[in-house]
Amino acid sequence: MIYNAGSYEVIVIGAGHAGCEAALASARMGCKTLLCTLSMEHIALMPCNPSIGGPAKAQVVREIDALGGEMAINIDKSNIQMRIINTGKGPAVQALRAQADKLEYYREMLKTLLTQKKLDVLMAEIQDIETSDNKITGVITKTGARYKCRCVVITSGTYLKGRIIIGDVMYDGGPGNQFPAMKLSASLLKNGINLGRFKTGTPPRINRRTVDFSKMIEQPGDERALAFSFISPKQKKPQMSCWLTHSTPETHRIVMDNIERAPLFTGVIKGRGPRYCPSFEDKVVRFAHKDAHQLFVEPEGRHTEEMYVQGLNTSLPEDVQMEVLRSIPGLENVRIMRTGYAIEYDYVPPSQLKLSLETKMIQGLFTAGQINGTSGYEEAAAQGLIAGINAALKIQEKEPFILKRNEAYIGVLIDDLVNKEIDEPYRLLTSRAEYRLLLRQDNADIRLTRRGREIGLVDDTRWELFNRKMDSIENTRAVFQEVSFTPADEEMNVFLTGMGSAPIKDRVSLWELLKRPEIHVADFEKMKWIEPMDAEISEQIEVQSKYEGYIAKQLEQVKKFERMENRKLSPDLDYDEVYGLANEARQRLQDVKPTSMGQASRITGVNPADINVLYIYLEKKRRN
């Protein structure tokens, strides 16, 4: 029996990292929103590694923050360690990373959701989406409740027909032995959405009290007070360390002796797994010449004794997992608290999506996160935010919100998903961004706060803070450009000589001097040539001065890129009508339906001649 239980504007299915952002964005933009979760106790769950950030991902977290998303603020509240990695390799790749207290992360997110206006949270399994004329009309729960709505965002993670594999043990299940969502896939297929199957995995968790840390190398957090969010107070919480150990030849022998019991090699696992996150057994086979692989033992939180063994994700049988662990220095007497497993799940090949993350097939249906073939909490949250925003904009009958490749990693992520053929779980890398030097974690607010304000997700407090910061940067920059020295200023040349830097021969401004690698803002502060300033201001000044040349190089590339990006293509364009397209290009264009000439040129299988043909076709059409 199906009964009518109510109606919403936007319904979000799944309350993981994507779902939470989607629901919050939609509600904050004023839409009556329902967030459905299979388990009220597993909201914003981190079923894999207990960390957020790192190269490319840190940038994304800060972009989410600048747009008014929640992930940065939530991890600032619940971290147990923060560290900047890639220092010394340049501002484009420097990245903040936090270890999370998983339980606290959940609690803080739950609190935020439950206090959000216009947002209801419901524990229910959605088994069906209802459509009419290829438009979303509602959803139906396992218990027969029908909720009407105009937009649905599916953020089902790895729960869709989730199947857990541990050696020869296999069963239907979501991550961390949650209930899987077994019915929704069929509903999607019925509505013309194609599905694929991916695989991922996680390592065993071990009991801290059975670990001998004296045999490992300690990895403490940074001394500085750090934060992801531009509006979080920078406060240093008591830090918990991670620990570095490694596998041994004995470990590898154990794996090889049991390789015929590894589902990855027996053909049981068919879904394609990510190459950047291989199973431990895969590493041992593929890199047979290595006699050690490093492993990080990371705390899962303050409230538990569970520890995560990064680098050891595996679907080997449980008894082998135990044997493997005990061959590792420091883990000789270890006890497992959770067994490692592989999980296979349905995903929606993302070429079926528009850049707004709405499906091309069903109006009002959006998908975001791991269901789109990505991996990573940050990638999921970013998509959730964008899907939530665009669902709300659709309700408001406004143009979709799309970030370009030169604006944000989020833009790179979604553009890649839609245009490339994704054949393994997609993870962001800094090397995927063409304009990496512009997309830094330090300037995410400068890049995106204005955009967030336009769509209504940046509140007055954040907006005012942002404007104050921008003014301060501008004023400080002007000072640096105005204050200059001549060789006659003895103080300057004495200072430079002392720094091992060449004395000046002509009049030089502080801005120019700052370009020298060995000179920093702090030095000028010490010399009292400038007033002391906030760290975030001096960081901007320093990056903008030191990298001015390379940034200009990238801006030049962006100009070319934007010329094609700004030439829009109609989604209704029928490529069968276009005379002179090569067959493969015609097919791919018809599938993807790009929104700009730039996007068209990035589609696999479309070559420059096809782009020329398109230009001419459009011109002809314009004249007729």
Place this chain on the structure above:
Amino acid sequence: MRDDIIGAISTPPGEGGIAIVRISGEGSIKKVKQIFQARVSSKDLLVQKPFMLTLGWLKDEEDEILDEVMVATMKAPRSYTGEEMVEINCHGGVIPARRCLQRVLSTGIRLAEPGEFTRRAFMNGKMDAAQAEAVIDIIRAKTDRGLKLAMKQLEGKNSDYVKELEDFLVEANMLVEANLDFSEDVGDLDYEQLRQLLLKTSAGIEKMLKSGELGDIYKEGISVSICGKPNVGKSSLLNALLRKERAIVTDVPGTTRDLIEEYINIKGIPVKLIDTAGIRETRDLVEQIGISRAQQAVRDSDLVIFLLDIEAGMNDEDRAIYNDIENKERVIVLINKDDLMVKNISEEDTKKNFPELKVIWASTKEDIGIQELEDVIEKMAVTGLMDYDNLGLTVSLRQKESLLAGKKYIQEALDAMGEVTLDCLGVDLQNAMASLGEITGRNLKEESINRIFKEFCIGK
């Protein structure tokens, strides 16, 4: 819409009296002005009336004359493409035209894509909508032909060689990117390994470019002009080389009034021999025309044979002719009539007058020294190129452009290494990959990401 400046040779390839290099886009005239010097120095291309030809010279990077050309300018929208345009009429033949185009491209003008002029003409309303499909056919045909040509060129050796270079670059980039994205997994970057890879790529590109030049020489040949005062034996030399009677040989000075061109094959190199009319002061109008053409021919040829008569010795007229020859390093001095008893030129004389040059003692009549001359011509034609083992590659202009750009970016990376942070180095490497990748159409960026997972054990 792309609106940068494009250029291409618009006349059909092969031998022709003249060739036209066409340039289109806003700012074309200003670009050409940088490399052009009008014969009448007061003439300025920027204010020159459109559609008028201006005579002058195209200058190379060292401000030396590259070619004598005529330039016409066109202002938007009154041109074929509807954009500002320049047409440079240069000397025909594959090599002069390519040299001219390359000079044009060196100013930052982009080589036009197949059919791009026509596309622009259409886009700017120079053709009506009914012609759209015809325009598309032109683009398609040109692209497909170009593609076929490129594919053919990329078969076998060429392709293997480029791929190998690309692989070095991919590996170099992979090292950098792995270090940026997976620093905890891959450990410290080995800068020396990176440098070696980049040097290897750069050297490979260099070798390919040189090999291409060598290929050009064997395919397109060189021109050799024979000059000297009247009756010094120029036509006899030509005949000796041709081993057949073609030019008229008399004892009266000034009987060869026009240029005589003959094609011979010296050790596999096609050689265009130009017998110049007697270069000397004269009042005879017909002869005067012949003389100025002769001077032009000497200026344009790759090598110059300067003839002296051993019996007549070296007088002021000889010296004047010799002094008029530009770029002396391409000159071969041939002392003719060495079979005669009276010798008014000694070895000391030649050492004094032509210290750096190759001097051949010959007799065209007795066939003495002709073999040596042929050896010298071959050697000089491939000088500087032969040190490279011949890869036997042909390099098209488009490929050459990509190779040069790739080399430039690699050099920038090498120069910046150690000076800038790794993320900046990545900018140069990505540019280099984009340039080299154009040759084979490989997506090197994607490949280098893939390589990371193959080479390194990455895993959280």
